[in-house]
Amino acid sequence: MNIWLVMLLGGLITFGIRFSLIYLFGRFEIPQTIRRALHYVPPAVLSAIIFPELFLPTGTLDLSLENTRLLAD
């Protein structure tokens, strides 16, 4: 497959993912549990991004003082 076609399809799918629920919202009834669950997206996603960056800078768990990232926190 041509690289331009790969990028175009990859870009369209990425856009589709980002647009999906913004587009669908309001077009059907959203259960109470899901509404409640949405409140926990920020703490869950943000710490899922942070923890590996902080504790696994080299891809392995590093809790020693050599890990300057822990000291900076």
Add this chain to the structure above:
Amino acid sequence: MSERFKTFLAGIRAEIPLLIGVFPFGMIYGALALNAGLSTSAAQMMSSIVFAGSAQFITAQLVHEATPGFVIVLTIAVVNLRHMLYSASLAPYLAGLPTRWKVLLSYLLTDEAYAPTILHYEKEGSTPDAHWFLFGAGFSLWFTWQISTALGIFLGTAIPESWSLDFALPLTFIAMVVPVLKNQPAIAAALSAGVVALVAYPLPYKLGLILAALVGIAVGTLLEGRKSSKGIL
């Protein structure tokens, strides 16, 4: 100065610490993409067509390994699946906007645009001009990503491999997680997601991140449900 322009500028201001972290990433992407065998124009255009950092790094790597195109497209889809959570999370706030705004803001919806925006919405609520905040954050990130990609392509191999400027980004995200830890379920959601993210880190395609986020969301939701059924809240 109009209210919407002020909100737009506030979005840019909130994005600045993230931009500082993102800039070296964009440069490294540009240099790596050329190195992986992409043409200058393909390397640059990927930053606007796909506009997703991790997916672009992985794509460059897969192109280098001569991976079949449909595998690359599928990989991009899986790596970017986490954006569906952002789409769900912001959807209630963007519900009243015209479709053209939803399209534009969806295109700009990255990790780095989502984080300050959801904080803004949770603090200020859904004001009529609030989407200009997301536009400011998203557009300044987009602009920075294009420029840094171009600079990386231009400088190419002149960028030292040992660059470790990625530190600014986690620090900024840490500053952002603190305000969302408002109650016990939120703290439990953050801790459980963090622990799962560590354990599931070896999973490919950022699946560890998605799994961790889902576990954290489930823990927070269950705890809140239990508390309210007991009448504590």
